[in-house]
Amino acid sequence: MITYEEAFRRVMLYTKDFGTVSVPLMESVNCVLAETIYADRDFPPFNRSTKDGIALQFSAFEANEQRFKIAGVISAGLPQQQLIHATSCLEIMTGAVVPVNADTVVMYEDIDIKDGFATLHTAPREGQNIHVQGSDKKAGTVLLEKGIRIAASEIGILASVGKTSVVIRKTPTVCVISTGDELVPVAQTPKPHQIRTSNVLSLQAALIKENIVATHLHLQDDKPVIEEAILKTLQDYDVLLLSGGVSKGKFDFIPEVMDELGVEKVFHKVLQRPGRPFWFGVHEEYETIVFSFPGNPVSTFSNYYVYFSPWLKNSMGLGVRDRFVILNNDVEIHPVLTLYIPVILEWEGATLIARTIENNGSGDLTSLAETDGFACLPPGDTSYKKGDQVHFIPSK
Amino acid sequence: MITYEEAFRRVMLYTKDFGTVSVPLMESVNCVLAETIYADRDFPPFNRSTKDGIALQFSAFEANEQRFKIAGVISAGLPQQQLIHATSCLEIMTGAVVPVNADTVVMYEDIDIKDGFATLHTAPREGQNIHVQGSDKKAGTVLLEKGIRIAASEIGILASVGKTSVVIRKTPTVCVISTGDELVPVAQTPKPHQIRTSNVLSLQAALIKENIVATHLHLQDDKPVIEEAILKTLQDYDVLLLSGGVSKGKFDFIPEVMDELGVEKVFHKVLQRPGRPFWFGVHEEYETIVFSFPGNPVSTFSNYYVYFSPWLKNSMGLGVRDRFVILNNDVEIHPVLTLYIPVILEWEGATLIARTIENNGSGDLTSLAETDGFACLPPGDTSYKKGDQVHFIPSK
Structure with a gap:
């Protein structure tokens, strides 16, 4: 393995x-x-006034001019105007084109306007309040x-x-496939030995965030039916995400069917928990990638984020960076399996702290409420302590 | 102010x-x-097998039974079966209901099957591999x-x-309103003194992430037109987000129009950069909230995240937590204005590091490329140093 x-x-x-x-x-x-x-x-595409006020020629101010005749008003959206006399100015609005012959804008707060003249309060800086073309x-x-x-x-x-x-x-086309005769649709009231479909709906919801509207298909545990349906999806979709049917059970037909349909097994089973029976393969001719996740809810959910999410990010050219969090509590690890432990995150200043969620194993769907992701803990002898930094796989 | x-x-x-x-x-x-x-x-709704293998009665094993006659197979989705003889077992699949009289599941890996009998390799633990009902x-x-x-x-x-x-x-209904005669639609080639609308499209994109499909309205700088249109939007929407028209310019009609239409000004102008002329008000009768952002791209964009985002979060009952980042470089602050400085984030272990983006003032739309949010720096005398922790306002 x-x-x-x-x-x-x-x-x-x-x-x-x-x-x-x-x-x-x-x-x-x-x-x-x-x-x-x-x-x-x-x-900007032109010398643009960044203030409401007047546009003038700085050299006029340097030549001791303090009082400028207002020769007109330039609003944003007007073609470029011209300042004809250096002793005059033009009122100008934010976003308007600075007129020809003007090089400085003085805002209303720094002038007095009276009888058609603007008088400066304070000495302007040459070129001020102009957002220069191409700057x-x-x-x-x-x-x-x-x-x-x-x-x-x-x-x-x-x-x-x-x-x-x-x-x-383009994002890949995806079909999410549930298997298992114990599953009934969400709208149906399950009999005592049945449960409602939920894993594939979680997957569909996760895919929405990736701009992927996935098709959902449910397969009964009947080999010919599975074979026919899988063949069609292999031909029609870029990616199949399956939940269930990959364990050692008598009705776990998926690995066998995949083999018969020419899907090359890249691997089956991984030294990890949850998700040990994870099956991954590719159909070379149809160019279909098959992620076949174990059917327990926490297995399907965590393995989607552990494997599919980074696969998709890389496929989209975005690249994947390792993420880390600080543990808020001690965590036991496993001697040979990599563990994915659901966590809820909290900020402590600029640092992400992860609190592990108590759960009752990979079947405990309800433990996933409010999960922010998974602490990914490699196998080993020593357990992790509160304050340790660990690898983090986000699920939000 | x-x-x-x-x-x-x-x-x-x-x-x-x-x-x-x-x-x-x-x-x-x-x-x-x-x-x-x-x-x-x-x-789970029933005692559920978590492995593929056999279901047996632990007391039989205790009474020295090692070899069990296989009395049948239980697949997931079958109603509950019954183990009739304590010396026999039933094959059981993951997800299936543990039969009446059985209390322990031994997985295939731990048994040999031959001639219709299953022989145990290893001693089972009582109750193992069962996901107990209601656990x-x-x-x-x-x-x-x-x-x-x-x-x-x-x-x-x-x-x-x-x-x-x-x-x-429910999310509020939102109308985003652009103003300014210099603006032309995206599809149009602007004349030299014109620019294309962009702020309100950024706002619409930001709102999509909040599940809000906002209406867009553009208003020319013409007071009667603005008045009529704003009245209608006040009546029709929960929130108006305006960009532009709130400065001191001759065509900045918004504050005046709002006043005339009975929108109560809560405040106008804030000691901040960008976004000093931000206007905020409420129409008591129509119960409309009006965020009127200054028209510069960085002003509109930052103020949306500084004010509208937390307002929306609180309105949706989600609550707002202060966020922080560590500065990756020294930053100058302002003696009296709170500054919002665009930053790009990077992880350093479990800690978020913010690199400030060089920009050319609040008109520099292009500086917003890849912005992750804003460092929010209160006014003061001392500048910030690399390594300092500062308040962070996310925009992604």
Whole structure:
């Protein structure tokens, strides 16, 4: 059986570029930018007043002028005006173009206006209150590199250069598949020996955050039915996420069916808890990646974040960084298994503290309430103490 | 002019409960739960086998039985079976109901099966490999408290108790309003003195993350037009977010129009940068909250996160916690203004380190690329040094 590190390494060998697609600007929120964004013109595109006040020629002030005749008003949105006489000024509004022959803006707070004349209170600085053309970025400069996630601030930048549509990285198409005859739909009242489907709904919810609307398919524990359905999903989707059917049970048909359908097993079983029977494979011809998680709720949920999330991040070109947290309590580890322990996070100043959640094993769905992620604890002899820094796998 | 602390305090006085609404389960992702969720039955609802193997009676093993006749197979999803003879066993699959008269499950790895008999390798522990009915949670126990944000793990729990629809906190209806004659739509090529609308698109993108689909309205700098449009939005929306029109300019009609339409000014101008001319008010009759941000891109963007985000969080009942980061470089502060400095975050172990982004003032939209939030620096005499812990306002 392979270790978590080896399983992780092998999963990451199968990251894949799913191409790009152009979408309307507002649909690109939270997506990964797949084109370099250049300044289409200077930023700002003109000498822009940053205050409401008057625009004047500094040399006139230097020549002892303190009182300027107001020759007009320039609002934002007006074409560039001209200051004709150096002894006059133009009222100017924030965002307006500084007129030809003016080089300094004095704000209303620093002048008196009376009888059509503006008198300075205080000595201006040459060039003050002007946001100089191209001083933020010159035309042609890179504003956004490809490969970043588009958040609200990037939307503003994309809008400013006229991107009504944006080229983004495509996400894979995903089918989440539940197995197990004990499962009934959420809307149904289960008989005493049945439970409601929940794992795949958690997965679908997690995928929504990744801009992926996954299809849900439920399979009864009937080998021919499973075979036919899996074949179709292998052909139709980029990724299958299965929950259940990979243990040693008589009705755990998944590994067998995958083999028969030509899905190459990359590995089956990992030295980890929860999720020891995790099965991972790839269909070379259909180019389908298959994550087959054990059916216990905490197994499916943790293994999605341990393996699928970083696989997806890498596939989207975002890269994965190791994260860490400080333990808020002592934790026992396992001699041979890597443990994923659900935690709730709290800030202590600028540092993330993790409190482990008591749970009743991998079947204890209810323990996942408010989980922020998992402390990932390698096997060993010594347990962890409060205050130790440990590897963290976020689930939010 | 009031301080940031005072402005923040006053804005928080106007948080508001927007009621609740019932939505289909999968639409509740990322929303705030507004009902307490109880276990509808025991978790697990029956004594559930956690392994694939055989179910037997421990007292038979104690009476020296090592070899058990296999009397049948129990798969998950079968009604509860019965172990009729203590000298026999039943094969049982993970997730299946432990049969009447059995109390211990031995996994396949620990037995040999031959000629219809299972022989134990190792001594079992009484009760092993059984997830006991009600051991996670008893029927009637609270599984999820109201007031939490629904993430993927909570979706699984909601599904497990049959919540096909979920009562969530309603978000306010929001209209984002741009002003300024220099603005043209994103799709249009601006003339030399014009720029494209971008601030309100950033706001709309930020609101998407809060499950709010905001309406966008652009107003020309024409007082009667502004008046008519604002009146209608006051009547139609819970919140108005305006960008621009609140400075001292001749065409900055917003404060005047708000006053004339009966919007009570809570404050205008704050000792802060960017965003000094921030105007905040409330229309008592229509119960509309008005955040009128200064039009510079960094002003609108930062003030949205400084004031609106915590206002929304509090209004949704989520509560707001102070956040902190460690500075990665020295930062100059201002003697009288609170500064919001855009930063990019990096992890150093479990600690968040903030690197300030060079920018060219509040008009420098392009500096917001990849911004993770703002260091919020109170006014004073001494500047901050690398390694200092400072207040942080996230924008992602």
